[in-house]
Amino acid sequence: MYAVREGDIFTIAIDDRQVYVGHVICEYLHAWFVVVFDESRTASETRASPTHALASRPLFGAIVFDARFRPGMWELIGHSDSQPERFAPAYRMGDPRAGGMKILNFRGTKMREATPEESDVFPRRTFNSPLVLENAVRAHAGLERWLPTFDDLLVRNQPKSVDVFGTL
Numbered sequence: 001m002y003a004v005r006e007g008d009i010f011t012i013a014i015d016d017r018q019v020y021v022g023h024v025i026c027e028y029l030h031a032w033f034v035v036v037f038d039e040s041r042t043a044s045e046t047r048a049s050p051t052h053a054l055a056s057r058p059l060f061g062a063i064v065f066d067a068r069f070r071p072g073m074w075e076l077i078g079h080s081d082s083q084p085e086r087f088a089p090a091y092r093m094g095d096p097r098a099g100g101m102k103i104l105n106f107r108g109t110k111m112r113e114a115t116p117e118e119s120d121v122f123p124r125r126t127f128n129s130p131l132v133l134e135n136a137v138r139a140h141a142g143l144e145r146w147l148p149t150f151d152d153l154l155v156r157n158q159p160k161s162v163d164v165f166g167t168l
Contacts, residue, residue, distance in 0.1 A: 004032060004069045009050045009078040011043060012036065012134050014141045019043045021053035022074070026084040026168065028063055028107065031127055035087050035155065036060040036137055043075075050078030058155040060136055061087060068130035085162040087155075092122035106161035106168045123158055 006026050011019035022036040038059035039052075046053065068074040088106040092114055095101070101114035103122055114122070136150040161168050 004066050004076075005079075006084075007079045007082040008076050009054070009080055010034075010069065010074045010076050011046055012074055012137050013043065014040065014138050014143055017042050018141070019046050019075075020059075020137050020141075021046055021050070021056075021077075023054055023080070023082060025061075025082045025087050026106070031063050031065050033061065033063050033084075033088060033106070034133070036133065038140075040141060047077050051080050054080060058087065059140065060133060060153040061089070061155045062128045062133050062153045063126065064128050064130040064133055066130075068134065074130070074134075084168055085160065088161045088168050089158050090122055090161045090164040091125040092119065093124065103164060105165040110165045110167065121158060123152065126152065128153070 004024055006024055008024040010022045012022055013019050018040045020036050020040055022034050025033045025035055035058045037053045037056040039056040041053065090106065091104055093102050093104060101119050102111050103114045103118060104111040132149065133153060135144055136153050138144045139146045139150055
């Protein structure tokens with residue numbers, strides 16, 4: 001059995017031929033922050049050039065457990081520098097009504113008070129089933145109904161951990 005590691009490139013199949021490419025960015029508490037890129041290709045094209053899609057626009061980013069890697073449902077096809085500084089977001093936590101909102105770095109080792117304007121800019125840290133991410137990819141491809149929860153997985157222009165704290 002293959003253990004997932006930072007930098008692994010994998011595919012999420014959306015049908016018998018087409019796949020989206022994902023990249024394992026970094027580990028957090030025995031789960032993985034992954035990014036899926038906005039490019040659908042055939043599985044054979046992707047296997048022949050696994051790093052090609054990594055230049056595409058990042059579509060989804062999520063902390064997921066490794067359940068879809070273990071049985072090989074998400075096929076590991078290559079390895080490349082994971083560039084966590086490029087993708088790993090900073091997060092918000094707390095509640096303004098109960099003592100304030102905090103911003104913390106990706107690893108949770110640095111924290112500061114959030115300004116009122118930052119309360120909606122930073123995402124909350126959540127752990128997701130990999131199946132939720134897979135369903136979001138399928139919905140993006142038009143194969144399933146888009147659910148509001150998928151909005152939380154979209155990579156937006158939220159500040160990265162290194163931009164806010166200088167570190168993950």
